[in-house]
Amino acid sequence: MSNYRPPYIEYSGYLINGQIGHWQGNYAEVTSQIVLNSEGKGTLIGKVPDMDSDHALLALDAAQRAYGRGQGKWPTMKVKDRIECVERFVSLMTNHRNQVVELLMWEIGKNKSDAAKEFDRTVQYIYDTIEAYKKLDRRSARFDKESNINAHIRRGPLGVVLCLGPYNYPLNETFCLLIPALIMGNTAIFKPAKLGVLLITPLLDAFQTAFPEGVVNILFGRGRNIAAPVMKTGKVDILALIGHSSSAVALQDLHPNKNRLRLVLGLEANNPAIILPDADLDHTVKECISGTLSYNGQRCTALKVLYVHSSIVGKFIEMFSRAVDDLKYGLPWEDGVFLTPLPEKNKPEYIQGLINEAISKGANIMNKNGGKMSGNFCYPAVLFPVDKSMKLFNEEQFGPVIPIVAFDNINEPLDDMANSEYGQQVSLFGKDTSKLGPLIDILANLVCRVNLNSSCQRGPDVYPFTGRKNSAVSTLSVFDALRSFSIRTFVASKDNDYNNDILRNLLNSHHSNFISTEYLL
Ligand code: G3H
Numbered sequence: 001m002s003n004y005r006p007p008y009i010e011y012s013g014y015l016i017n018g019q020i021g022h023w024q025g026n027y028a029e030v031t032s033q034i035v036l037n038s039e040g041k042g043t044l045i046g047k048v049p050d051m052d053s054d055h056a057l058l059a060l061d062a063a064q065r066a067y068g069r070g071q072g073k074w075p076t077m078k079v080k081d082r083i084e085c086v087e088r089f090v091s092l093m094t095n096h097r098n099q100v101v102e103l104l105m106w107e108i109g110k111n112k113s114d115a116a117k118e119f120d121r122t123v124q125y126i127y128d129t130i131e132a133y134k135k136l137d138r139r140s141a142r143f144d145k146e147s148n149i150n151a152h153i154r155r156g157p158l159g160v161v162l163c164l165g166p167y168n169y170p171l172n173e174t175f176c177l178l179i180p181a182l183i184m185g186n187t188a189i190f191k192p193a194k195l196g197v198l199l200i201t202p203l204l205d206a207f208q209t210a211f212p213e214g215v216v217n218i219l220f221g222r223g224r225n226i227a228a229p230v231m232k233t234g235k236v237d238i239l240a241l242i243g244h245s246s247s248a249v250a251l252q253d254l255h256p257n258k259n260r261l262r263l264v265l266g267l268e269a270n271n272p273a274i275i276l277p278d279a280d281l282d283h284t285v286k287e288c289i290s291g292t293l294s295y296n297g298q299r300c301t302a303l304k305v306l307y308v309h310s311s312i313v314g315k316f317i318e319m320f321s322r323a324v325d326d327l328k329y330g331l332p333w334e335d336g337v338f339l340t341p342l343p344e345k346n347k348p349e350y351i352q353g354l355i356n357e358a359i360s361k362g363a364n365i366m367n368k369n370g371g372k373m374s375g376n377f378c379y380p381a382v383l384f385p386v387d388k389s390m391k392l393f394n395e396e397q398f399g400p401v402i403p404i405v406a407f408d409n410i411n412e413p414l415d416d417m418a419n420s421e422y423g424q425q426v427s428l429f430g431k432d433t434s435k436l437g438p439l440i441d442i443l444a445n446l447v448c449r450v451n452l453n454s455s456c457q458r459g460p461d462v463y464p465f466t467g468r469k470n471s472a473v474s475t476l477s478v479f480d481a482l483r484s485f486s487i488r489t490f491v492a493s494k495d496n497d498y499n500n501d502i503l504r505n506l507l508n509s510h511h512s513n514f515i516s517t518e519y520l521l
Contacts, residue, residue, distance in 0.1 A: 004333050006036065007099075007106055009046035011201040014220060016055065017062035018213025020204055023049035028221070030198050032106045033341050033376040034331060040375050042345065045106050046198045051221035053229035056189070059217035060230050063160045063187040066214030074215050075157045075185040078513045079137045080520055083130055086183050089210035090126040096202040100171060103199035105332035108167055109340040109376075112333045114295060122172045125461050126179050128478045133183050134520040136482055141517045143503075148495045150503065152515055155486035157185030158262055159237030162230055162251075164223070166242045166266075167343065168298045170196025176461070177240040177264065180481035182216060186238065189217045191226050193243075195343050223247065231255050238485065242266040242300070245470050264484045265473040266465070269300050269424035270396045271447075271456045274413050274439075275308045275316060276430030283453060284429045285319045291427060291455030293327065293380055296339055296400045301456045303427060304396055305386070307413040310406040313384075317404060321367035321382050324402075329377060341376040342399060348378045351399050358383050358390045358403070366404075388416075396422075410439065417446045423468030425449040425456040448472075491515060 010027075013020045028050040031042040066072050074082070097119050104115035140154040161181040165174025170193045181188055192200045197220060207216050219226050230236060231254040238261070241248050245267040255261045273291060275284055291303035308316045330337035342348060355371050363383045365371050370381035378400050386393050386403035393403060407413055417426065426447045430436055436452070443450045448466045451457070458465045466475040474484040491514065493499040506515045 004331065006032065006034070006043050006045050007102060007198070008044070009103075009198050009201060011046065011048050011198065011220075013201065013204050014049055014051060014055065015204050015208055015216065015218040016059045017065070017217070018208060018211075020208055023051065023220075025052060026050040030107065031345075033109060033343050033345060034106060035341075035375045042376075043106075048197050048201070048220040051219050051226060053225050056219060056221075056226040056230050057233070059189045059219055060160065060233060060235060062214040062217050063189050064235060066187040066212065067157075067159055070157075070159070072187070074187060074212055076513060077185070078516075079133065082183055082185065083133060083520070085210050085212070085215075086126065086130055086179060089206055090123060090130075092206035092209060093126075093203055094123055096206070099202050100199045104171065104196070107198055108170065108196050108343040109332055110295060111337050111340050115332065118169060118172045121459070121461070122175050125172070125176055125478065128461065129179055129183060129482070132479045133482055136479070137520050141519055143517075145495060149492050150495050150499070151490050151492045153488060153490040154514060155184065155483065156489040158485065158487055159186060160235060161186045161188040161238040161240050161485070162227060162236045163188050163190040164227060164239075164241045164243060164247075165193050165196075166300070167193040167195035168295065168300070169242075171199060173242045173266070176476060176481065177242065178216070181238065181240060181485040182211070184482055184486040186485055187215050187217075189219065189226075189230060191219050191221065191223070223251075227251055228254055234260070236261060238262045238264060240264040240485075244268060248473075262484075263473040264476070264481075266300060266476065267467070267471050267473075268396045268422055269302075269467060269471050270304045270420060270422045271301060271425045271427070272305045272307055272413060272417060273303045273427040273429065273455075274410075275306065275312070276410075276428075276432070276435060277309045277311045278431045278435075279312070279429035280431070280453070281312065281316060281319055285316070285323050287427065287429070287453065287455045288320060289323050289327070291457075292402045293324070293339065293400060296342060296378070297380070297402075298342070298398055301425060301458050302398075303456055304398075304403075305393065306402065306404045307407050307416075308404055310408050313404070313406040317366050317382065317384055320404075321370075324367045324380050324382055325369050327380070329379065339377075339380065339400065342378055343376075345376070347399055348373050348376055351378055351381075351397065351401050354392045354395070354397055354401055355381050355383065358386060358392045361387070361390050363390065363392075363403075371401075414439075414442060414446070417443075421470040423447045424471040425451060425467075427451045427454060427456050429453055
């Protein structure tokens with residue numbers, strides 16, 4: 001099935017307090033769902049430590065010591081010095097591009113071009129974060145004066161961050177949390193997602209070399225052994241998680257000091273597309289293909305349901321189904337492959353269950369190849385008509401099955417969105433501005449990004465990425481992430497000669513890293 005040799009990494013390391021330890025306990029096997037044998041079994045590609053709660057608590061101690069209750073070297077360091085550490089890290093990280101891209105293909109089945117994009121986008125995000133922090137610092141290198149009070153206002157860190165990323169973007173989304181958290185002066189404990197674990201292992205040395213001891217601590221293992229005991233101590237200041245809201249709620253519930261805990265969460269979405277009668281169908285089909293099926297639909301921003309006006313639903317389904325059937329299926333490294341095997345062992349069974357249930361309630365598979373399965377290959381199924389009685393309507397499928405709902409009255413999709421627990425993004429397809437205008441005004445209040453004649457997506461990363469209701473807490477973007485991982489804090493003094501002399505002396509003496517009007521260019 002493949003002439004591409006699988007990797008095999010038996011990794012025993014973990015990073016606590018600046019030391020890469022050698023794990024002595026149990027190990028967890030890492031199995032790729034890319035099948036190379038005739039029995040249809042996944043491929044063993046490595047082992048990682050299955051660490052315990054004692055080590056999780058050691059990592060917490062290390063992160064706490066490095067933060068030093070705000071008195072540590074890292075949170076009080078000059079911005080320039082923290083930036084240097086991140087610069088060192090990103091330059092070391094780039095040496096591992098090929099290996100990380102290969103592991104993204106094997107561990108999570110991402111096709112080669114998307115895997116390379118994930119790596120490059122992450123590196124760019126880190127460089128952009130450095131520039132955004134310099135800009136923020138330049139803006140803070142000044143005093144304000146209001147009502148006879150001089151104020152020097154900056155953004156300061158919050159403390160210890162527990163950072164947990166998702167399996168679908170195990171590098172990008174995790175580092176888009178971790179790097180802004182660190183650069184702002186927080187310290188972190190980071191556990192890779194359930195899939196996409198080996199690809200972090202080549203980077204431990206880079207973390208160790210670039211950051212002072214205890215600033216970043218990396219553990220491998222299960223959430224219940226690592227995240228849960230750390231949260232129970234009440235010593236985590238920020239929970240940074242991209243994943244499912246049930247995990248986010250369970251972890252918050254363990255924290256005894258709820259008001260201490262800041263949340264930076266990216267959760268489920270169930271983004272819809274609304275296709276109006278005058279939409280350009282060629283263009284709409286193209287956008288809906290990438291919206292629904294990039295990375296097999298396993299994106300939080302993916303289009304999870306298509307609402308199509310009944311006057312065009314027949315034509316749309318015909319064109320869309322043909323386009324779906326034309327998509328190239330294969331192994332992640334093969335040229336031009338769009339669809340790949342699903343990385344979760346039981347996902348095809350789940351997808352099959354959704355399809356069967358929808359069919360039993362009156363839906364049909366509309367495309368020729370729809371629902372064909374072979375091992376973890378799962379050909380996308382276009383289902384119509386889908387209604388509220390079906391699981392496929394109510395659950396975020398996060399995979400290659402596309403429900404289509406016909407509507408006559410625009411209030412039908414609008415009411416569904418208003419009633420939904422989610423509110424991340426929508427795609428709106430149409431042309432008539434007298435119809436689009438009022439719709440945009442409503443949709444902007446139901447979600448946080450209205451994509452006009454475009455699929456939903458997170459990027460470009462400088463734009464705000466967030467959601468309403470159960471879809472997110474806090475906003476991420478290159479700049480907003482710096483805000484999410486910090487708090488405004490300032491030094492104030494009454495405007496008189498006595499205080500102003502002291503401020504001048506502080507500025508001239510460079511005794512404070514906080515009170516400084518030096519610019520970072
Ligand atoms: O899984 C959610 C990701 O943030 C989606 O990012 O829209 O760039 O694929 P993307």
